[in-house]
Amino acid sequence: MPTADIALISEAFADQGNVIGRFAFDTDPNNTFEIEADEEDQFFYQAGIGVVSVFTSGLSTFVEARMTGGYRNDSAYQLLTGLRYEL
Numbered sequence: 001m002p003t004a005d006i007a008l009i010s011e012a013f014a015d016q017g018n019v020i021g022r023f024a025f026d027t028d029p030n031n032t033f034e035i036e037a038d039e040e041d042q043f044f045y046q047a048g049i050g051v052v053s054v055f056t057s058g059l060s061t062f063v064e065a066r067m068t069g070g071y072r073n074d075s076a077y078q079l080l081t082g083l084r085y086e087l
Helices: none
Strands: 002-010 019-021 033-034 045-055 058-068 074-084
Touching: none
Parallel strands: none
Antiparallel strands: 002 045, 019 033, 045 058, 058 074
């Protein structure tokens, strides 16, 4: 059984503040670091296609390929596979 989906996502109203942290076991409380957030990506998307096979013994398998695109500087890809068993 084939599957497909697409989602449009917006970060237009997200609060993109900087991340400030420190190492957990550092004895100096003033030793901090800051990671600067980039600008919001107005619209990006996630899309996936896959297939599911269902067998009579309660076993099913699936394979899905997903991609995230529309970012200014990069894209991400995923390949998912697995088994399901119904008792």
